[in-house]
Amino acid sequence: MGFYQQGDVKLHPCTLAEMTSTKPMYRNGQRFQAGTMAETRTDLSVAEGEATGHAHRIDLECATTEAGATAEVRELFGQRFLIVTGGRVTLTHEEHAAQLIEPGMYRVDIVKEYDPLARITRFVAD
Numbered sequence: 479m480g481f482y483q484q485g486d487v488k489l490h491p492c493t494l495a496e497m498t499s500t501k502p503m504y505r506n507g508q509r510f511q512a513g514t515m516a517e518t519r520t521d522l523s524v525a526e527g528e529a530t531g532h533a534h535r536i537d538l539e540c541a542t543t544e545a546g547a548t549a550e551v552r553e554l555f556g557q558r559f560l561i562v563t564g565g566r567v568t569l570t571h572e573e574h575a576a577q578l579i580e581p582g583m584y585r586v587d588i589v590k591e592y593d594p595l596a597r598i599t600r601f602v603a604d
Contacts, residue, residue: 482584485574487525487534489560489584496559496585522551524560524569524586532572536560540568542578551586558586 482489522536536549544565552559566578 482569482577482579483589484534484569484571484577486589487571488587488589489524489569489579490587492559492583492585494583496583522549522560524551524558525588534569534571536562536579537568537570537576540570540576542566542576543568547581560584560586 481491522538524534524536526533536551537543538547538549544567547565547567548563549567550561552561560579561583562579562581564581566580569577569579
């Protein structure tokens with residue numbers, strides 16, 4: 479299984495071992511806060527845009543999301559992970575085409591670019 483990329487966000491397949499110590503942020507549209515579930519959402523934010531304020535989201539109510547599909551976003555020390563089960567889900571963003579994400583476990587990364595003149599590496603801003 480390869481990776482998915484939507485603008486500045488990449489979803490890399492990962493293993494359960496990479497996510498062992500993560501804590502849930504969102505599960506099936508509900509945000510976890512201090513051990514309780516609050517802020518019910520139908521879309522799960524995978525990454526927020528720094529430049530535009532737009533977000534890459536898993537939309538569980540999108541017409542292309544398969545029935546019975548679930549998603550969960552987890553975070554460990556600032557690294558986000560996405561778990562998709564039960565069917566394909568739709569990754570949406572205001573400036574990019576929607577993508578269907580297959581069931582699996584993914585590490586969420588922000589694309590970096592290298593500036594050879596300045597000799598620096600920086601995150602791409604979306």
